[in-house]
Amino acid sequence: VTVFAEVVFPLPIDRTFHYRIPPALGSRAAVGCRVVAPFGRRTMTGIIASLTDALPPGSFDVKDIREILDDSPSFPAAFLAFSRKLASRYFTPWGEVLQAALPPSLVPRERKKVALTPEGQLALEKGRLSGRDRELALLLKAGVRTPSSIAGKMGVGDPGPRIRKMEKAGLVTTHVIGRRLRRPAAGIPGKREKQLELEFDRTGRPNLAEVERRIGAGEFSSFYLLGPRAAREAAYARLVRRTLGAGRKVLFLTPEISLARDWIEKGIGGQGSAMAILHSRLPGKKREEEWRKIIEGGAEGAFGPRSVLLAPLTEVGLIVVDEESDESYDQPEGRLYETRGGAELRAEEEKAVLICGSSCPSVEAYHKALAGRSLVVLDPEPRRFITTVVDDRGHKGVFAAALEAKLRERLARGDQAILFVNRRGYSPGIFCSKCGHSPKCPHCDIALGYHKKTGQWVCHSCNSRLPASTFCPECGGPLVQKRARGIEAMEEELRRLFPRVTVARFDSDEAGREGEQDKVIEDFRRGRISALLATRLLVHRLDVPKVPFAAILSPETLLAMPDYGASQKVYQSITRMTGFVANDPDAEALIQTSNPSHFSIRAAAAGDFGQFYGSEIEIRRLMNYPPFTHLADIQLQGKDLRALARKSRDLAVRLKGLGGDVEVLGPGMAAVTRIRGQYRIQVILKSENRETLGAVLRKAFDKFRVKKTVRLS
DNA sequence: AGCACGCCGACT
DNA sequence: GTCGGCGTGCTC
Secondary structure, three states, X not given: OOOXXXXXXXXXXXXXXXXXXXXXXXXXXXXXXXXXXXEOOEEEEEEXXXXXXXXXXXXXXOEEOOEEOEOOOOOOHHHHHHHHHHHHHOOOOHHHHHHHHOOHHHOOOOEEEEEEOHHHHHHHHOOOOXXXXXXXXXXXXXXXXXXXXXXXXXXXXXXXXXXXXXHHOOOEEXXXXXXXXXXXXXXXXXXXXXXXXXXXXXXXXXHHHHHHHHOOXXXXXXXEEEOOHHHHHHHHHHHHHHHHHOOOEEEEEOOOHHHHHHHHHOOOOOOOOOEEEOOOOOOHHHHHHHHHHHHOOOOOEEEEOHHXXXXXXXXXXXXXXXXXXXXXXXXXXXXXXXXXXXXXXXXXXXXXXXXXXXXXXXXXXXXXXXXXXXXXXXXXXXXXXXXXXXXXXXOOOOOOHHHHHHHHHHHHOOOOEEEEOOOOOOEOOEEEOOOOOOOEOOOOOOEOEEEOOOOEEEOOXXXXXXXXXXXXXXXXXXXXXXXXXXXXXXXHHHHHHOOOOOEEEEOOOOOOOHHHHHHHHHHHHOOOOOEEEEOHHHOOXXXXXXXXXXXXXXXXXXXXXXXOOHHHHHHHHHHHHHOOEOOOOOOEEEEEEOOOOOHHHHHHHHOOHHHHHHHHHHHHHHHOOOOOOEEEEEEEEEOOHHHHHHHHHHHHHHHHHOOOOOEEEEEEEXXXXXXXXXXXXXXXXXXXXXXXXXXXXXXXXXXXXXXEEEEEO
């Protein structure tokens, strides 16, 4: 008899807890259901991880589950197993992964509210309160508040003790507001009985046929589809139909939501198929609706950005990661997992086929595909436009002479042009001519950029803004602009050089909201704009017309980053940007750079991935970088630098003590010391063996409580 | 993550 | 002498 449930909570605790299931609830208890249970002095929503008839060893007071919120599980069994492994691989608590997988409305959290009692009010009026107590009473007189908002207003870390003290004295009351969202079973998930007409293209390449054969085989396999978007479209359509035909479902990941919509509109799922779109920025109601469609079996596939990896789909037969090399799949600090690795893990767990696709693969993935003989080359499109590289060293102006000449010629002809710039604002910063000080962001360790149009200093890390001043905030001396090379400066120069030409900007400052962005693109498409200045914000737009001329300015700036993958980023970004040029011999892409001989720029100019890969993989081999070795990049974060430094030293000592053939580098300050008020310290591990790395990390992180992000490569 | 317990400096 | 700051440990 199962009388106990193992429950996992959405908390940064890496363990589960056991509860008794009261007989009245017994019939509804199932693995994957949400439950409400007492936890410490709180009441929390958790998930049933397993049902047992015995308790784990050790003595503790078993408590009863209060309520079961689901009539059918919110998580399929296979998904639970997958999410547990995902959490373990990325050293992240399982409960947090599960929480990320649910629409927030389904994880009710009790919210404490603190209010002033009549007695408290009286005490305040009679002047019987002083100091902090009085401060809190005054705050509450204005209205009911949550403890965290009190903490913020009063500038105290934890107002808890004071609240409890005053509650005991009868001056304030607290009450808990909790929503209980029941989710009744939605009838029987209904077997799909759709007759699919499978139309297979018999002229398809044998390789793709091989991939098709693996679908529905019920075992894991993985392939890389290399080819232009149009060729991938045809391939995906075949593979998706084949999957649905085999009675299984599809997870389809794209770098951006608009690309997911585009694939669905293109009919990737076949006629009349039911595809859900899921992403975390969907408005609550809509997100819940799409999620329900998936859990209740009404969707044959889930499309969307990285978070779709956590869609509660069952019977997954195919997982597609399109634009595999896109950085939206990366794991910046704070993210729970890295998407490609997570997709591979899920495919393994679900015994599904994993397809990565792009026209410009990451070095790691390409290397792996070659080694695993899983590369499928789709019809490449020969490049017909010209590419020129222009050296701008020693040139004082914004545009090199050759670029200016080309622009003049093109614009005179009535051609449209796109100019890609990778710096926001006007100039990258200001400094004081007297004391040399450069104003920094109050929350980040980053110099503020100058934005001329709004007259502001803007932090390009956290986007906070300060009114620009012409005098040094430190010594009052006059401030001097650094070399103006931002997109605003480009715009200014363009308007100066070509006063009759219509110019528009497409960046997060000028075209902030999505509606405005659409309008700019629409104007460009209708020819109302001749020259479009754009940041990388443009690269995922599919609705931009191909142009006869595009310029890519200073793509080499990325090479200055302390990142072994910098060359690859340069190659990829240039390749993406040249993708906006019409593929005909009359069209041209021009790269203006101060590093014209760098292999990534040369290869990108030639449109030759093989050439780039050959050089890059050789460097990786020589330098012993991934994929020839494995790295674990551990980022620790905290508000208090001293405490953080102590903990990072402690971690490094632990890691070194664990031995194995693991090299420990650091701790050291991260490239950007502070972001949004959080200091960042880095420890890097290097090992030939990924399993060793994992084992060492697991041991070192045991009972080590710090906010951290672990990236494995 | 909360919440409680326990230990040291500055105030009534 | 207490109040109140935060380090440490626990939550079935």
